[in-house]
Amino acid sequence: MASVSIPACTSTLLLDIEGTTTPITFVKDILFPYIREHLEDYLSSHWEEDECKQDVHLLKKQIEEDMKQNRACPVHAVDQTVHTDEEKAIREVVENVLWQMAADRKSTALKQLQGHMWRSAYSSGRIKGEVYQDVIPSVKTWREQGLRVYIYSSGSVEAQKLLFGYSVEGDVLDLFDGHFDTGVGAKVDCKSYERIAERIGCQPEEITFLTDVTREAKAAEEAGVNVVVVVRPGNMELTDEERAHYNLITSFSQLQLMGRA
Numbered sequence: 001m002a003s004v005s006i007p008a009c010t011s012t013l014l015l016d017i018e019g020t021t022t023p024i025t026f027v028k029d030i031l032f033p034y035i036r037e038h039l040e041d042y043l044s045s046h047w048e049e050d051e052c053k054q055d056v057h058l059l060k061k062q063i064e065e066d067m068k069q070n071r072a073c074p075v076h077a078v079d080q081t082v083h084t085d086e087e088k089a090i091r092e093v094v095e096n097v098l099w100q101m102a103a104d105r106k107s108t109a110l111k112q113l114q115g116h117m118w119r120s121a122y123s124s125g126r127i128k129g130e131v132y133q134d135v136i137p138s139v140k141t142w143r144e145q146g147l148r149v150y151i152y153s154s155g156s157v158e159a160q161k162l163l164f165g166y167s168v169e170g171d172v173l174d175l176f177d178g179h180f181d182t183g184v185g186a187k188v189d190c191k192s193y194e195r196i197a198e199r200i201g202c203q204p205e206e207i208t209f210l211t212d213v214t215r216e217a218k219a220a221e222e223a224g225v226n227v228v229v230v231v232r233p234g235n236m237e238l239t240d241e242e243r244a245h246y247n248l249i250t251s252f253s254q255l256q257l258m259g260r261a
């Protein structure tokens, strides 16, 4: 693929994670299975801790919201191994989390719990954050050219910091000026990009957003953000119309910053 120029007014690069800096397989085959495997044990051993209580509180609020919207999690009969109220409550949370994950939902409640659960997996060295080989050298070059680099992912800010703090390339957190998650709004909502520009202190037009998901690209464009769609192995196929509309790259090294050495 040829190089893609980004506008001379660009001051900030905003990067998605899954499918952009990081293979989708890392999320689907390593991070998510870890949650499914450890969820019940994690909840049982942390149930009385404040952080876990807050996570469960947020999940319950999400369930209430889902019920209002008729998106209720299917309720299964409680099985015979459940005896106490606590076991029942934990089983309900497990059912809900598994249901949300099966639908690949991006709710803040789900993402916050996942981030907390991955902490020990990363810090023990069991999991290392995967990053495509072109990512770190390109980010370093952009920074040398005076650009700011931020992350915007549906994964919680804590999960993002774990991924880059314990990455296959070592601790690369210093390369990023900041992180945004769904706390600023959904990635498919144009208002989120307006809020990010406001928080960073620039105009949306000064931001170039790199993502693999065209619904996110469309929302960012609506906000006035410049968009480049990243094509990586295993990413969702683009339609002919999308291919024609968006600037596409298969590697960050294809980005050319106009008017910069």
Ligand SMILES: CSCCC(=O)C(=O)COP(=O)(O)O
Pocket: 016, 017, 018, 019, 027, 031, 106, 111, 114, 152, 153, 154, 155, 156, 159, 160, 163, 187
């Ligand atoms: C940040 S690590 C976990 C990835 C994740 O949970 C996720 O939903 C990825 O979403 P993205 O917005 O980076 O495509």
Ligand SMILES: [Mg+2]
Pocket: 016, 017, 018, 019, 020, 211, 212, 213
């Ligand atoms: Mg993505």
